[in-house]
Amino acid sequence: xxxxxxxxAGLFAVATVVLVGGLAYKIRLYAMAPAPLKIxxxxxxxxxxxxxxxxxxxVLIFESLFRANKWIWAFGLVxxxxxxxxxxxxxxxxxxxxxxxxxxxxxxxxxxxxxxxxGLLGLWARRILVPRIRYISALSDHLMLALILAIAASGLMxxxxxxxxxxxLKAFFLGLMRLELRPIPxxxxxxxxxxxxxxxxxxxxxSKLLHAxxxxxxxxxxxxxxPREHRHLAPWAARLEAQGARK
Amino acid sequence: MxxxxxxxxxxxxxxxxxxxxxxxxxxxxxxxxxxxxxxxTEERWEVVNFLRSYYDEYQVAxxxxxxxxxxxxxxxxxxxxxxxxxxxxPYGPAKQACKIAGLPKPTGCV
Amino acid sequence: MAEVRDFxxxxxxxxxxxxxxxxxxxxxxxxxxxxxxEHQAPLGFPGELVPNWQEKxxxxxxxxxxxxxxxxxxxxxxxxCGACTDKCHYFLGTGDPKNMPVARQDLLRKVYRRYFTVAxxxxxxLVGAEDLTEExxxxxxxxxxxxxxxxxxxxxxxxxxxxxEISMAxxxxxxxxxxxxxxxxxxxxxxxxxxxxxxxxxxxxRSTLDGLEEEIKEETGLDVRLPLDVKxxxxxxxxxxxxxxxxxxxxxxxxxxxxFHQAGVSWTLSTYASEAANFAMFIGSYENMREIALxxxxxxxxxxxxxxxxGECGHAWRVxxxxxxxxxxxxxxxxxxxxxxxxxxxxxxxLMRAGRITFDKSxxxxxxxxxxxxxxxxxxSRMGSEPGGQFEIPRAILRAACNHYFDMAPDTIRExxxxxxxxxxxxxxDLIDLRTKGAQxxxxxxxxxxxxxxxxxxxxxxxxxxxxxxxxxxxxGFKMSSVLSVHQLVSNAIVLxxxxxxxxxxxxxxxxxxxxxAQ
Numbered sequence: 057x058x059x060x061x062x063x064x065a066g067l068f069a070v071a072t073v074v075l076v077g078g079l080a081y082k083i084r085l086y087a088m089a090p091a092p093l094k095i096x097x098x099x100x101x102x103x104x105x106x107x108x109x110x111x112x113x114x115v116l117i118f119e120s121l122f123r124a125n126k127w128i129w130a131f132g133l134v135x136x137x138x139x140x141x142x143x144x145x146x147x148x149x150x151x152x153x154x155x156x157x158x159x160x161x162x163x164x165x166x167x168x169x170x171x172x173x174x175g176l177l178g179l180w181a182r183r184i185l186v187p188r189i190r191y192i193s194a195l196s197d198h199l200m201l202a203l204i205l206a207i208a209a210s211g212l213m214x215x216x217x218x219x220x221x222x223x224x225l226k227a228f229f230l231g232l233m234r235l236e237l238r239p240i241p242x243x244x245x246x247x248x249x250x251x252x253x254x255x256x257x258x259x260x261x262x263s264k265l266l267h268a269x270x271x272x273x274x275x276x277x278x279x280x281x282x283p284r285e286h287r288h289l290a291p292w293a294a295r296l297e298a299q300g301a302r303k
Numbered sequence: 304m305x306x307x308x309x310x311x312x313x314x315x316x317x318x319x320x321x322x323x324x325x326x327x328x329x330x331x332x333x334x335x336x337x338x339x340x341x342x343x344t345e346e347r348w349e350v351v352n353f354l355r356s357y358y359d360e361y362q363v364a365x366x367x368x369x370x371x372x373x374x375x376x377x378x379x380x381x382x383x384x385x386x387x388x389x390x391x392x393p394y395g396p397a398k399q400a401c402k403i404a405g406l407p408k409p410t411g412c413v
Numbered sequence: 414m415a416e417v418r419d420f421x422x423x424x425x426x427x428x429x430x431x432x433x434x435x436x437x438x439x440x441x442x443x444x445x446x447x448x449x450x451e452h453q454a455p456l457g458f459p460g461e462l463v464p465n466w467q468e469k470x471x472x473x474x475x476x477x478x479x480x481x482x483x484x485x486x487x488x489x490x491x492x493x494c495g496a497c498t499d500k501c502h503y504f505l506g507t508g509d510p511k512n513m514p515v516a517r518q519d520l521l522r523k524v525y526r527r528y529f530t531v532a533x534x535x536x537x538x539l540v541g542a543e544d545l546t547e548e549x550x551x552x553x554x555x556x557x558x559x560x561x562x563x564x565x566x567x568x569x570x571x572x573x574x575x576x577x578e579i580s581m582a583x584x585x586x587x588x589x590x591x592x593x594x595x596x597x598x599x600x601x602x603x604x605x606x607x608x609x610x611x612x613x614x615x616x617x618x619r620s621t622l623d624g625l626e627e628e629i630k631e632e633t634g635l636d637v638r639l640p641l642d643v644k645x646x647x648x649x650x651x652x653x654x655x656x657x658x659x660x661x662x663x664x665x666x667x668x669x670x671x672x673f674h675q676a677g678v679s680w681t682l683s684t685y686a687s688e689a690a691n692f693a694m695f696i697g698s699y700e701n702m703r704e705i706a707l708x709x710x711x712x713x714x715x716x717x718x719x720x721x722x723x724g725e726c727g728h729a730w731r732v733x734x735x736x737x738x739x740x741x742x743x744x745x746x747x748x749x750x751x752x753x754x755x756x757x758x759x760x761x762x763x764l765m766r767a768g769r770i771t772f773d774k775s776x777x778x779x780x781x782x783x784x785x786x787x788x789x790x791x792x793x794s795r796m797g798s799e800p801g802g803q804f805e806i807p808r809a810i811l812r813a814a815c816n817h818y819f820d821m822a823p824d825t826i827r828e829x830x831x832x833x834x835x836x837x838x839x840x841x842x843d844l845i846d847l848r849t850k851g852a853q854x855x856x857x858x859x860x861x862x863x864x865x866x867x868x869x870x871x872x873x874x875x876x877x878x879x880x881x882x883x884x885x886x887x888x889x890g891f892k893m894s895s896v897l898s899v900h901q902l903v904s905n906a907i908v909l910x911x912x913x914x915x916x917x918x919x920x921x922x923x924x925x926x927x928x929x930x931a932q
Contacts, residue, residue, distance in 0.1 A: 082489070085485060086482060086485060086486055088479075089478070089479055089480070089481065089482035089485045089486075090480065090481075090482060091481070091482040091483060092480065092481065092699060092739070093699075093735065093736055093739060094735045094736065094739065095483065095575065095578070095735070095793070097564060097567045097568055097573055097575065097792055097793075097828075098791070098792055098793060098794060098795055098800065098803070098828070099795065099800035099801040099803075099804075099828060100795075100800060101800065102798075102800060114571065114572075114573075118571055120496075120568065120569055120570060120571050120573065121494070121496055121569070121571040123568070123569055124496035124497070124500070124569030124570070124571075125495070125496050125499075125569075128494050128495060128496055132494065132571075179494075182495065183493075183495075186495065187435050188435065188495060188498040188499065188510065188513060189493070189494075189495035189498065191435065191510045191513070191516065192493050192495065192498065192510075192513065192515050192516055192519065193493055194493070194539070194540055194541035195538070195539050195540075195541075196532070196539050196540045196541070197492075197493050199539070262530065262531050262532045263532065263540075264489075264490070264491060264492045264493070266489040266490055267489075267490040267491070267492050267571075267572055270486045270487075270489055270490030270572055271490065271571070271572045271573075273482060273486045274483075274486055274487075274490070274572050274573040274574070275482060275483045275486075275573075276483070276564075276567050276573035276574075276575050277572070277573040281795055281800060283734060283735045283736070283738055283739065284734065284738060284752045284753060284754075286738075287738045287739060287742045287743050288738070288739050289739055290480075292480055293699065293739070296699075296700065296703070317446055317843075318446075318842065318843070360616075361614065361616055361617035361620065362614050362616075362617070363611065363612055363613050363614060363617045365617075365621075366621050366657060366658045366659070366663060367658070367659060367660050367663075368621075368624065368625075368660065368663050369620075369621060369624055372624065385660055385894065386894075389893070397658075397659075398842070407612075409611055409658065410596070410599060410600050410603060410610060410611060410612065411600055411603075411609070411610030411611045411653075411654055411655055411658075411690070411876075412610065412653055412654075412655040412659070412662075412690060412726075412840060412876035412877045412879075412880045413611065413655050413658055413659040413880050
């Protein structure tokens, strides 16, 4: 029991460090790389407020995807919205006392688990059945779907098939957050669920899941359309300018 | 890549334009035209000759409009138009006729 | 309705966006001529493939990753959702899956992953990472010259991934190792040497302009000038050199001249900056793009002009509108009451709104017109003060100058517009097969509007579009002359003050009012 708890405590510590450190590294990389030219996909907003709205629409309702393909949009939105609900629901295992709004979201979170699975299956079906998407899929694209699907399925099993000792689990995580080791329930489904979550956390900064921070740094989406009014100059372009013309 | 005729070997680029435009001669024009499946009629010679004299003066091929106006002057309005030029040189007066006239290929958005 | 029917209407026009069957490798053999040493040297690139090209290419990719946030983010962020897979006109026209935007990006992404990511370094088989081999380089050369950088894919990508950014980077890497494209690089060299893509010297330009002045004089009875290198003019017009050479481009230039004349604004062309096009954008070379842009700045300073106006050219307007201030600014020496630069359509539109242009629309009655939105204008720039002005302003001009105007299908115009098939440095004879196939979606949209509304002609505001359509229209049952310049239609219909046309109209009007009085 002690070994298992220590193992998972260690796993989650590593996963958290990799996730946070990896994301911080990548975000820093994106933030540091200059965008030397104004390249918003037009028509684009002409104010910063407009850009914030554009990004909000991209992130909240997947505006561009909606225009591209209604099926991908529907499955994608269902999956992401459900994932958000499920994550909110899971906050109760990490907070004491549980925040009121988390309590309110609790019943929806359960159904969201099913919606998440439905969205994922829809996306996976397209990846297998649509020749164009099958062509562009690498092994990792299938495995990513499998991983998240397995996490969702194991989670749902604990709710509807074989419940785990949730009180003990919460104690384990609350303890972990204070750097104290508490026993973890030695429940196979739970351990699979947690193990896969840790894998997902570790894989995150090395995978296409970087689309999550990436969308905020996308110059075609986050730039203001005002190149005639404001001169835009990247630092390396300014150095080039200081050297003078070549000819 | 070269044109061979009467014992001459004249180099050209991958599209058939002369590498050294000073090596052009009327005989070579016939040779190039053969490769393009173009029979050098009097009208076609008129175009080729105009292109060459224009090039001599301006160091570049003339605008299509300049060419058609010149032809309208010498051959009459029925032949001084774009459609007739394309009848003469199906791959375009600027490109095909320039090739036969031994001029460099016009480059750019044309 | 007019008699002229410059096209063949197919009975049942096919869907412009119809999905092709996947045809793997269908376009693998398509590739443009490779630049020779003499084309590479003026741009600062090696003349042939360097011996350590692999090492150099990877180093260049690493360099670009630190210089372009777009590249870094776009190579990471793609989730292979498939939203872009049916958006590229070259895919729709060829069925080659490597012409799906994501698959094109993957050609570079697999190398990026192999050398720059943990996953690709240790588990290449898992994430589709690959070594940069000669095979891959060949594939790059072929398929990155099957992208016209039209940005249609970027409209639909949930992360805004722009394949143009990827193909520009790939071309710059290839240039750096000595594998440049002849068409673009030879042309850039000509701009450095002579001042324009065509290599037109001042004497030839002046002679052509003289001819146009004569022609306008015959037509209108007025001395409408087309000035060159005139110091102290108010406006410097920067226009693609094709406007001085090709059809229907040159009719557009006559239209600009008439508009300037009617506006009463003094203007001039410049020999030194006799080119609006900036092909260095196509090869992703910031340095070369800046060299070309600086010519415009120097010419403006030298001639002492107050305003910059750009003629009809798609990617040139992108470079002008979006990049010029960055590359060659600040333009604080110009008149700050006007945007720098302005598009000729903005200029004409402003004059229209001020009530200073009269059109005799009947002069264009032989045309039933539609408008082809050029990609770079639509998705990479703006006209006017409102987003989307790039769609409204040219249409407002066409509607004012023509009685019969009809849009093509909504999913093929405005920001959804389809490339002509010849943009991005692909307008070269060695790629004519690709160009003809890539034009298919646009041509089908034209066939549709021709069938539905009897449209006979398509107007465009891009030199590349015009030249490309002239070449490919016949393959789709249209006459090559069915493409027009927007300012050609302006030129036909504008009634200049004091012109023969103005007098005729005035006589008509007094005749009509006399008739009314008589009744």
